[in-house]
Amino acid sequence: MPENMRFPETFLWGCATSAYQIEGSPLADGAGPSIWERFAHTPGMMHNDDHGDIACDHYHRFRDDVKLMRDLGLTSYRFSIAWARILPAGTGAVNQKGLDFYRQLVDALREGGITPMATLYHWDLPEALDDRGGWLNRDSADWFAEYATTCFEALDDRVPLWVTLNEPWVVTDGGYLHGVLAPGHRSPYETARVTHHLMRAHGAAVQAYRAVGKHQIGLVVNLEPKYPASDRAEDRAATQRADAYMNRQYLDPALKGSYPPEMRDIFGDAWRDWPAADLEQIRQPIDFLGVNYYTRGLTAHDATAWPLRARTRRVPQATYTETDWEVYEQGLTDILTWVKQRYGDIPLYVTENGAAFYDPPVAAADGVHDPLRIDYLRRHLRAVHKAIAQGADVRGYYLWSLLDNLEWSLGFAKRFGIVHVNYETLQRTPKDSAKFYAEVIASHGESLSD
Numbered sequence: 001m002p003e004n005m006r007f008p009e010t011f012l013w014g015c016a017t018s019a020y021q022i023e024g025s026p027l028a029d030g031a032g033p034s035i036w037e038r039f040a041h042t043p044g045m046m047h048n049d050d051h052g053d054i055a056c057d058h059y060h061r062f063r064d065d066v067k068l069m070r071d072l073g074l075t076s077y078r079f080s081i082a083w084a085r086i087l088p089a090g091t092g093a094v095n096q097k098g099l100d101f102y103r104q105l106v107d108a109l110r111e112g113g114i115t116p117m118a119t120l121y122h123w124d125l126p127e128a129l130d131d132r133g134g135w136l137n138r139d140s141a142d143w144f145a146e147y148a149t150t151c152f153e154a155l156d157d158r159v160p161l162w163v164t165l166n167e168p169w170v171v172t173d174g175g176y177l178h179g180v181l182a183p184g185h186r187s188p189y190e191t192a193r194v195t196h197h198l199m200r201a202h203g204a205a206v207q208a209y210r211a212v213g214k215h216q217i218g219l220v221v222n223l224e225p226k227y228p229a230s231d232r233a234e235d236r237a238a239t240q241r242a243d244a245y246m247n248r249q250y251l252d253p254a255l256k257g258s259y260p261p262e263m264r265d266i267f268g269d270a271w272r273d274w275p276a277a278d279l280e281q282i283r284q285p286i287d288f289l290g291v292n293y294y295t296r297g298l299t300a301h302d303a304t305a306w307p308l309r310a311r312t313r314r315v316p317q318a319t320y321t322e323t324d325w326e327v328y329e330q331g332l333t334d335i336l337t338w339v340k341q342r343y344g345d346i347p348l349y350v351t352e353n354g355a356a357f358y359d360p361p362v363a364a365a366d367g368v369h370d371p372l373r374i375d376y377l378r379r380h381l382r383a384v385h386k387a388i389a390q391g392a393d394v395r396g397y398y399l400w401s402l403l404d405n406l407e408w409s410l411g412f413a414k415r416f417g418i419v420h421v422n423y424e425t426l427q428r429t430p431k432d433s434a435k436f437y438a439e440v441i442a443s444h445g446e447s448l449s450d
């Protein structure tokens with residue numbers, strides 16, 4: 001008898017997206033530019049010179065997209081709010097039309113019985129704030145709290161699940177260390193400081209929520225379990241650093257009130273002992289933790305990989321996605337149970353999981369056949385079920401992503417959607433994986449048993 005894969009009755013089945021990746025019209029209706037607007041229009045930064053001017057045109061087609069979600073049977077949808085639509089200069093004057101857009105989106109979701117989860121920051125800092133130093137400026141926590149409060153006051157009556165930051169690790173590693181994401185800086189000194197300021201902003205937004213919000217707020221982190229590539233002491237030490245850098249760097253301050261000791265080993269002088277009062281502010285009780293999971297890291301020592309001195313090894317015989325990430329579903333079970341072990345029994349959501357796998361730019365007459373994505377999703381959904389069976393309190397799963405979209409500096413070429421987007425016509429075509437996911441949802445996971 002195959003194991004029964006039925007998920008808890010209240011389990012939320014969702015898809016996730018983010019504003020700059022799908023909306024288009026980033027400057028419409030009084031919105032201000034963001035750092036992604038600037039970065040995407042800087043020559044050389046984007047694959048194929050792609051940008052988010054139109055993207056999926058979700059800004060105009062959101063009602064059709066909500067209809068797609070209803071057809072899938074989604075019970076929840078995770079999206080992000082573009083800060084510069086709400087506060088075009090980052091602070092100060094509020095742009096009512098920006099709030100109206102998200103209010104209409106959320107109302108359409110609720111009419112369809114879909115619970116909204118809103119992320120406040122998915123990487124699109126208002127350009128006006130970057131001009132004031134952006135996340136390097138210690139005032140950024142106050143700016144973020146002001147923006148967050150504006151959103152809470154306007155939307156908390158209809159948004160029950162809030163997220164402060166999406167993946168602070170990616171913001172710092174991609175945006176401030178390696179320069180491959182906006183704002184495109186390359187400095188370990190900046191990276192260390194931005195980590196701390198992002199965490200202060202997270203804490204300040206949670207504090208603001210307790211003053212005006214009535215529902216739930218959490219943090220979303222990208223986690224990858226790190227396993228040593230060999231038993232050698234230097235590989236094991238490298239694995240500890242990699243784990244501290246990606247996984248504990250954000251969870252330790254948010255949930256335990258301190259940074260991992262490895263941070264100084266990694267960043268040297270660039271790391272600082274931050275004031276205890278800051279750490280107090282960062283460690284605010286949160287209602288849930290969101291985990292984005294894509295792959296694991298088989299980790300080896302590498303003195304040339306600066307500043308971590310560790311590198312993810314290629315695994316012979318393993319399957320890799322189009323973005324070159326190893327498919328390793330056991331890592332999702334491992335990381336969910338690790339969170340419980342290390343941080344206690346906090347409610348969890350898998351807030352992103354999915355893969356890009358070579359779909360064509362134009363859908364064929366008989367649709368888009370994506371068996372590799374279906375296989376990836378089946379394996380990972382089973383891995384979530386396994387984690388629940390092992391005692392992890394996982395309350396929902398959000399597939400990345402509803403639509404093919406702008407994969408940041410990799411442009412539109414990498415497709416993560418279960419709904420295909422033709423970027424010439426903007427036509428949507430549900431892929432085979434959409435049908436697969438709809439069946440999983442309709443059967444509460446039981447279709448995964450076969």
Ligand code: GBH
Pocket residue numbers: 018166167170222292294295296297312324325326352400407408416
């Ligand atoms: C997420 O980040 C983002 O939230 C989302 O906007 C984005 O579109 C989506 O994922 C897809 O990329 O090269 O083997 O060392 C992804 C976070 C962190 C996952 C780095 C892969 C590197 C694996 N990523 N990680 S590896």
